[in-house]
Each structure stands twice: as structure tokens, then as C-alpha cells.
Amino acid sequence: MRKRSLRIRPFAWTALIAALVCLFDAAAQAQQPVCSVWLIESSRFMKVPFGAFMPDRAFVPGSNKPESSIPTVDLPVNIGVIKCGNELVLYDTGWKQQEYLKMTGSDHWAPLPDQLKVLGFNAADVTKVVIGHAHWDHAGQLSDLPNAVLYVQREELKAIEWALNYPEPHIRAINSDPGGCYRTPACGYMPLTIEEVYGKVLKGKAVIVDGEMEILPGVRIHPAFRAHTAGSQLLEVPTAIGKLVFGSDAFSSYEAIRDWMTANVQQTDTVQQFLAYEKCYKITGGYNNCVSAHEPLSYTDKYPLTKNSWEALNGGRMAEITLAPGEKSRKP
Amino acid sequence: MPGARSLLLAGIVLVLAASVGAAWLHEMRPQSVVRPAAQTAGTRAEKPQPPALTADEERFATALWAVHREATRSAVAMSFAGIAYQTENRDARALARSIEPLAKFFHDAEIEVRTMSPPPSLSKTHGQYVEALALYANAAAEMLKFIEDGDSQRLDVAHRLDVRASEDMLRVGEVLWPGQYKPH
Numbered sequence: 281m282r283k284r285s286l287r288i289r290p291f292a293w294t295a296l297i298a299a300l301v302c303l304f305d306a307a308a309q310a311q312q313p314v315c316s317v318w319l320i321e322s323s324r325f326m327k328v329p330f331g332a333f334m335p336d337r338a339f340v341p342g343s344n345k346p347e348s349s350i351p352t353v354d355l356p357v358n359i360g361v362i363k364c365g366n367e368l369v370l371y372d373t374g375w376k377q378q379e380y381l382k383m384t385g386s387d388h389w390a391p392l393p394d395q396l397k398v399l400g401f402n403a404a405d406v407t408k409v410v411i412g413h414a415h416w417d418h419a420g421q422l423s424d425l426p427n428a429v430l431y432v433q434r435e436e437l438k439a440i441e442w443a444l445n446y447p448e449p450h451i452r453a454i455n456s457d458p459g460g461c462y463r464t465p466a467c468g469y470m471p472l473t474i475e476e477v478y479g480k481v482l483k484g485k486a487v488i489v490d491g492e493m494e495i496l497p498g499v500r501i502h503p504a505f506r507a508h509t510a511g512s513q514l515l516e517v518p519t520a521i522g523k524l525v526f527g528s529d530a531f532s533s534y535e536a537i538r539d540w541m542t543a544n545v546q547q548t549d550t551v552q553q554f555l556a557y558e559k560c561y562k563i564t565g566g567y568n569n570c571v572s573a574h575e576p577l578s579y580t581d582k583y584p585l586t587k588n589s590w591e592a593l594n595g596g597r598m599a600e601i602t603l604a605p606g607e608k609s610r611k612p
Numbered sequence: 613m614p615g616a617r618s619l620l621l622a623g624i625v626l627v628l629a630a631s632v633g634a635a636w637l638h639e640m641r642p643q644s645v646v647r648p649a650a651q652t653a654g655t656r657a658e659k660p661q662p663p664a665l666t667a668d669e670e671r672f673a674t675a676l677w678a679v680h681r682e683a684t685r686s687a688v689a690m691s692f693a694g695i696a697y698q699t700e701n702r703d704a705r706a707l708a709r710s711i712e713p714l715a716k717f718f719h720d721a722e723i724e725v726r727t728m729s730p731p732p733s734l735s736k737t738h739g740q741y742v743e744a745l746a747l748y749a750n751a752a753a754e755m756l757k758f759i760e761d762g763d764s765q766r767l768d769v770a771h772r773l774d775v776r777a778s779e780d781m782l783r784v785g786e787v788l789w790p791g792q793y794k795p796h
Contacts, residue, residue: 325795355795380782384790415796437695444689454684458677460794468796471687472778475771478691481698482771488699529796546796574795 412528436511
């Protein structure tokens, strides 16, 4: 009898410890706050040739293949609005249309502070801004968010600075051609945008990130270097519908992530873009919770995460993606 | 009894009258104000495109571009000098090494552009560009003064000058190079 109890005891202890670990883990997960998430369309770039956005979806006249049958697409510029407890975080900040920056060919722009008001938030309430990268159409309007701390990767800044100091004039140029540029190393970083980044640094409201960083419990920055630009970064967000991963232009297209195609190739290493897609699959368990910056199907049933949408200011759209327990709906 | 030709003629007249009537009704019907969200995208009236430049204006834009390409680079480099100073080792000598060539560039560029002869239609645009270069030059000068006296308010002043200069440059760009920034 005594012998048998001795034999059982190690098993019982192991089981007890395992049960406690499970309970502790579950409790820790239950305690980890989940966030509410909305998506704002900052503006829309109209009639962009599909092939310029996704090379594998280029229009082929006369082709019967569905993937070659769409000549142009309208690309939203999406901003993530993330509320975790008392913290209000933005992922990307769009750009600011002015009389000196009309961007003919874009439509539906509205000021970010006004768009936040539609959701019942004040621009001054934004506590953190994570920019997926520092291109002009993703890192604008920073000066309209006076209290927000900016998070930008050191790798992003280093790469721009490297390009600026390169001897070959085309490589170091912000604008390599009067007609615009896409893929030269410093292209897309317009002076006004970088001055806004510097403005945050000057006010002591910038965090230069080296790789991965947890900015709030469960809210993690992941580096995605060269997945769109040298210092691209993703943002993992815990929610009631599972983890979301915001990708800015590393995740330019939801369909591209789903179908494993490259999209919006700028200062991009396409291999790294696929690895960024993989990161989202690993973190979220699939592609449906990857939040894309420019997906043409945004705010429709064909991009299910964003389908709970409505039309707001100047025809721009918004979506309520998920609410934390107790959080009220902000959809009109 | 009417002949077959008369019947055919009457038929054609009837079809034409019906078509005219239908077209009239379609034109007179008030347009629906409320449209489903999915149909509103891309159906607005086309925005007016900026007028094309004349040959003289094109020549001026091309001549100015050579300066502009380097000016935008230098403007971003000035911000980066400030970022590096604030986020790395606050090395005033390194900041001076970065700013001095930029100050010289903006000073020289202002003189160069001021002496250019724009067509009369672009005299305002030309003036805005000269002003932008002067603002950048003043910003660089403020940063160099900060290196001398350590008054950090000079950096705020320099930043404000930079922002104004960049806005002016974008104003010029709207006229001369409206496609200079693409969706990224």
C-alpha cells in the first residue's frame, strides 16, 4: 500500500503543477487587457493602375483570367485607431491635404482630428502614434496630435540618412524626377513629413525603437525591416476577436497576404515582405486579422475584418473592427 | 386598307416617338440624392486639372528642378541633423559639421535662383521659391547660432522656419511639378 502511494505521488505532483501553470496562464491571459479597434480612411488614391500596385494583378487587355481583368483600383489610405483602457493609439497618421498639397487624383480626404471626433475622440487624447514607416502618406498630421508620443524604428531613420548622403544624385534625391519617383532609396520622404517627425523628437515626444518593443501590455511592435521600407514595423494588438496585426505598407493588400503576392513595392525586399506576411499568419493564426493599409476591398464584405463600415466625412469610410468588453459602439 | 408600307412607316414613327418620350422623361427625372455607399466612390465630377505649362514656363521649371532636387534633399538632411543631435550623443561639433554645408547650399541656392528670369506668369512662384530658400538658410543659421550659444529655443525657431519653407516649396511644386509626390 505504502509502495503504491509513493509511486503515485510524483505523477500527482506533476499533474498538480501542470494544472497550476495552466490556471496561472489562463488567468494572466484573462487579465491582459484587450483593445477596441477602428479603421479610418484618411483619403483615397483614385484609379491607380492595378499592376503598379500589385505586379501579379496587372491588367492584360483581352485576358479572361480574373487576376488580369481589373485595369485600375482605388486605394484607401487606412489609419488604425486602437483604444486600450485609457490609452488611445494610432497606427499610421495618413497625410494632410492642403492648398499647397492637393495631390490631384486623390479624393475623400478629411482632417484627422475631425475624423477622430466622428468616433468621439479628441486629437489631444491620442497618447501614442506608431508609424509603420515614414513615407509622406503614412506619417503626416503628426503636429495635429500634440500629446502623442511617436514610435519610429531607428533602422528607418538610418536608411534615409544613408541615402541622403550617397554620392550619386539620383540615389540621394528625395525627388529624383519632376514626374515623381517610387523606388529610389529616399523617395517618398518629403521634407514636411520629416520635419514633423523632427518636431516630435524636438519636443521629447519620440521613441526611437530598436527592433521589437512592447508599448502597452500585449501591444507589441515587431520589426519588418525592408518589407516595405528599411525600417518598416508591424503592431500586434490583443482584441476580443483574437490578435490583430497592423502592417502599414508591409501589408498593403489583404488579397496579397491571402494569395501570397507582393504589393506596393517601394524600398522593398519582396522576400522580407513575404516574411512579414508569415509573421501575421503566425501571430494571428491566418490572414483574416492582418490589417492592410491600402487594400482596395477595404470597408466591404470582401475584406471581412473591415466590413462593419460606414461612410463618414467627405465620403471617406470608417469601420468598427472590434470592441473590448464594456466599450460602446461608435458606429452611427 | 392601309398598305404594308404605311404600317411600317407608322411603326417607325411610333418607335421614334417612344424613344424621344423616354429620353425626355429620363432627363427630367430628379436625380436621387442618396446613393448607396458602394456607388459613391469614383463617381464624383472630375477635379479640374492644373493648366499645362507653356514652353517658357516648362523651361523655367526644368532649370529650377536642378536646384529643387538638391534643395529637398538638403531640407530633409537638416531635419536629420537635428534628429541625430537629439537622439544620439548631443554632439554639437557633429551637428555643426552637418549644418555648415547645408547653410552654404541654401545661401548659394537662394542667390542662384534669385538671379533666374522666370516668365512673367511665374514671377509669384519664383518669389515663393526664393523665399523658401531664404527661410531654409535662416533656419540653418539659427541652428549654427545654437551651437555657439546653446540656446535651445533657437532649435524651435529653426524648426518653425523649416516648416514654413517646406510649405512654400510645396506651393511652388503644385504649380511647376504637380506630380512630384506619388502614392507611397
